[in-house]
Amino acid sequence: MMIMEIDLSLIGMEKGRQYETIITTKNTDNTFNAAPIGVICSGPDVIVIRIFKGSHTLDNIIENREFIVNITYDPELFAVSTLQNLPQDSFDEDMTLNDADAYFKCEVISLIEAVKQSDPIKKKDEAIVIKSKVTELVINKNTKAFNRGFSYVIESLTNFSRFDNVSDAQKEDYLNKFREAYRVVKKVGRIDDIKAMKEIKKELESKGYDL
Numbered sequence: 001m002m003i004m005e006i007d008l009s010l011i012g013m014e015k016g017r018q019y020e021t022i023i024t025t026k027n028t029d030n031t032f033n034a035a036p037i038g039v040i041c042s043g044p045d046v047i048v049i050r051i052f053k054g055s056h057t058l059d060n061i062i063e064n065r066e067f068i069v070n071i072t073y074d075p076e077l078f079a080v081s082t083l084q085n086l087p088q089d090s091f092d093e094d095m096t097l098n099d100a101d102a103y104f105k106c107e108v109i110s111l112i113e114a115v116k117q118s119d120p121i122k123k124k125d126e127a128i129v130i131k132s133k134v135t136e137l138v139i140n141k142n143t144k145a146f147n148r149g150f151s152y153v154i155e156s157l158t159n160f161s162r163f164d165n166v167s168d169a170q171k172e173d174y175l176n177k178f179r180e181a182y183r184v185v186k187k188v189g190r191i192d193d194i195k196a197m198k199e200i201k202k203e204l205e206s207k208g209y210d211l
């Protein structure tokens with residue numbers, strides 16, 4: 001375990017981009033809770049998260065004004081913490097996930113009610129935007145926080161490479177998938193992911209498709 005200077009770029013986080021993490025918090029009965037949450041990097045030691053009302057994570061953060069952001073590539077941790085509850089033996093005493101590749105501790109700077117227009121969930125006052133300061137960064141093994149952009153690039157390229165050999169209906173399906181992928185990557189992806197998606201878009205447009 002290495003306690004690092006606090007600089008989120010050490011775990012590959014670019015300013016303004018969003019990374020998929022598992023946030024752990026303390027419940028009122030002193031047990032721990034885990035939930036996947038997208039974390040936007042706002043600088044070397046500042047992050048922003050947006051959490052929909054009704055989650056334990058939001059209630060716990062409002063109550064304690066602190067939380068842990070865990071970096072992991074374990075699909076089971078993401079699945080169980082979304083679909084059920086992680087068992088308590090998944091956590092260390094300090095509220096971190098015991099299998100995390102890295103983690104950082106956060107303290108709340110501000111909580112603001114907000115709903116972004118681009119969001120699929122459009123009801124007003126449904127989410128809280130939480131700006132937080134990172135107070136400790138621990139890297140257990142060399143890792144980078146997970147960004148959805150690269151997955152979309154690979155998925156879009158796979159579909160593109162099959163494009164000329166599929167039916168019109170399948171082409172339409174691929175184009176719709178690409179439109180959604182492009183929207184998400186522009187919003188959350190890293191600079192290089194966005195660049196790659198623009199290249200794919202250009203190729204599809206040169207085939208005469210309107211994106």
Ligand SMILES: Cc1cc2nc3c(=O)[nH]c(=O)nc-3n(C[C@H](O)[C@H](O)[C@H](O)COP(=O)(O)O)c2cc1C
Pocket residue numbers: 020033034035036037038039049050051052054055056057058078081082083
């Ligand atoms: C990859 C991923 C990212 C997510 N990001 C967010 C997010 O940024 N904000 C949010 O409110 N919910 C997000 N969710 C949904 C929550 O994790 C989900 O509602 C969870 O069940 C909340 O659990 P809790 O009630 O224990 O806090 C995300 C889910 C996944 C799978």
